[in-house]
Amino acid sequence: MPNIQHLLDVFLKSMPLFLKGALLTLELSATSLLIGLVIGLFFAFLSLSKSAVLKAISTFYITIVRGTPLIVQIFVLYFGLTDLIKMSSFMAATLALAFHNGAYISEIFRGAIQSIDHGQYEAAKSLGMNNLLTYKRIILPQAFLRAIPSLGNQFIIALKDSSLAAFISMDELFNIATTQGSNNFDQMTYLVIVAFYYLLMVMILSFLVGKVETKLKKSGAT
Amino acid sequence: MALLSAQNIHKNFGQLEVLKGIDLEVQAGEVICLIGASGSGKSTFLRCLNYLELPTDGIINYQGTPIDPKVTNLNQVRSSMGMVFQHFNLFPHMSVLENIIEAPIKVQKIKRSEAIQIANRLLEKVGLSDKAKEYPARLSGGQKQRVAIARALAMDPKLMLFDEPTSALDPETVESVLNVMKQLVNDGMTMIIVTHEISFARAVADRICFLHEGKILEEGSPCELLDSPKNARTQEFLKSVIA
Numbered sequence: 001m002p003n004i005q006h007l008l009d010v011f012l013k014s015m016p017l018f019l020k021g022a023l024l025t026l027e028l029s030a031t032s033l034l035i036g037l038v039i040g041l042f043f044a045f046l047s048l049s050k051s052a053v054l055k056a057i058s059t060f061y062i063t064i065v066r067g068t069p070l071i072v073q074i075f076v077l078y079f080g081l082t083d084l085i086k087m088s089s090f091m092a093a094t095l096a097l098a099f100h101n102g103a104y105i106s107e108i109f110r111g112a113i114q115s116i117d118h119g120q121y122e123a124a125k126s127l128g129m130n131n132l133l134t135y136k137r138i139i140l141p142q143a144f145l146r147a148i149p150s151l152g153n154q155f156i157i158a159l160k161d162s163s164l165a166a167f168i169s170m171d172e173l174f175n176i177a178t179t180q181g182s183n184n185f186d187q188m189t190y191l192v193i194v195a196f197y198y199l200l201m202v203m204i205l206s207f208l209v210g211k212v213e214t215k216l217k218k219s220g221a222t
Numbered sequence: 223m224a225l226l227s228a229q230n231i232h233k234n235f236g237q238l239e240v241l242k243g244i245d246l247e248v249q250a251g252e253v254i255c256l257i258g259a260s261g262s263g264k265s266t267f268l269r270c271l272n273y274l275e276l277p278t279d280g281i282i283n284y285q286g287t288p289i290d291p292k293v294t295n296l297n298q299v300r301s302s303m304g305m306v307f308q309h310f311n312l313f314p315h316m317s318v319l320e321n322i323i324e325a326p327i328k329v330q331k332i333k334r335s336e337a338i339q340i341a342n343r344l345l346e347k348v349g350l351s352d353k354a355k356e357y358p359a360r361l362s363g364g365q366k367q368r369v370a371i372a373r374a375l376a377m378d379p380k381l382m383l384f385d386e387p388t389s390a391l392d393p394e395t396v397e398s399v400l401n402v403m404k405q406l407v408n409d410g411m412t413m414i415i416v417t418h419e420i421s422f423a424r425a426v427a428d429r430i431c432f433l434h435e436g437k438i439l440e441e442g443s444p445c446e447l448l449d450s451p452k453n454a455r456t457q458e459f460l461k462s463v464i465a
């Protein structure tokens with residue numbers, strides 16, 4: 001282990017670099033999560049549809065994502081996509097992570113939608129609301145509120161998973177740590193420091209998710 | 223002409239034959255109470271009337287035209303029949319006021335300010351003016367049910383369907399809901415009410431129908447049906463609920 005004084009020195013000296021990396025990590029995970037939300041909602045609807053074909057498409061997608069390592073997905077999408085269209089590694093990494101998170105988010109949404117009481121559909125129908133209105137105004141808002149804790153959790157996972165984007169040469173946190181570590185022949189110090197940044201972000205996120213959760217519980221909105 | 227007439231309504235759930243040919247005519251302004259043992263098909267029948275359930279067979283005429291689910295705009299039909307559920311089914315993510323104005327704004331396309339005016343008037347009617355901003359989770363059962371009634375009334379329905387509106391309530395809040403319903407009766411609202419509150423039915427009903435195993439076994443004025451029931455099953459049922 002590096003000694004504490006040395007660790008602090010390096011920590012302070014490398015702070016500007018790591019903060020830039022942390023920002024990129026946050027951008028990467030937030031963007032991929034946002035796109036993942038859209039993908040997730042889409043596949044949640046497929047898996048809840050009455051059509052066996054649509055259901056199967058959704059099952060196929062989720063099985064692939066769950067059944068293969070994320071690093072493989074990232075490589076396949078990165079080399080696959082950049083072969084087809086010119087795109088930045090940020091774009092490729094975002095899409096790969098979105099593709100990955102989308103599967104988990106679709107399961108979160110599916111569960112949340114299924115957990116809404118049947119009486120809610122009936123009340124909406126009895127007021128003359130059509131299916132679109134019923135979902136848009138009654139079912140999805142409630143399902144989304146219910147999904148917030150799990151989505152927060154998924155955000156934390158996505159944040160940590162985004163470190164794998166280092167392998168397609170994204171200058172996010174983890175990449176900075178390994179590059180700096182090998183440049184300065186001091187791997188362990190930089191690894192401890194990067195672990196600290198991840199931990200800090202995860203703790204802040206967990207705190208925020210917890211806050212939102214208590215607020216939702218208190219309002220009785222779910 | 224009747225506001226609504228149901229002819230020979232059948233409903234099967236798979237093999238289970240729940241409704242076995244029900245006929246009912248409802249004149250505008252009439253109050254009809256449906257009574258019967260649990261499982262006799264009261265809810266199913268009520269839900270067939272606004273097509274929450276699709277009848278397996280039979281015809282429903284509403285406002286002079288037969289409802290044909292392939293042709294009729296069911297949402298439009300439903301929007302003019304209010305329904306009040308045993309378990310309220312308020313929208314928990316919306317305040318009391320939002321619950322009430324949602325359908326008028328989104329379905330009837332009424333201006334928001336106008337919808338709020340209507341909602342405030344209805345909240346006053348059901349005695350909950352001070353709860354407009356509350357969320358349903360903060361209300362007692364009786365208050366929730368009164369909000370549910372206001373929400374249905376906001377659509378200016380021609381007919382109100384009540385499915386055991388007081389069965390899920392604590393005894394001390396039942397009266398508040400029944401009082402609101404009595405007001406509606408006095409206003410001349412057409413109502414079909416599934417209830418176990420026999421004394422309430424006696425007080426408000428023009429006609430009481432006794433359902434048994436998917437059929438109306440007996441119907442009549444409250445006096446006829448409650449005081450001198452002809453059918454042995456009706457007698458048995460009344461003994462069991464009044465005791």
Ligand SMILES: Nc1ncnc2c1ncn2[C@@H]1O[C@H](COP(=O)(O)OP(=O)(O)O)[C@@H](O)[C@H]1O
Pocket residue numbers: 235238240258259260261262263264265266267
């Ligand atoms: N969606 C459904 N699927 C299958 N069976 C049902 C369904 N709804 C009601 N039933 C059955 O129909 C019968 C009548 O139910 P219901 O109309 O709720 O009776 P009541 O309201 O008089 O208690 C019961 O045996 C019930 O189990």
Ligand SMILES: [Mg+2]
Pocket residue numbers: 264265266385386
């Ligand atoms: Mg019932």
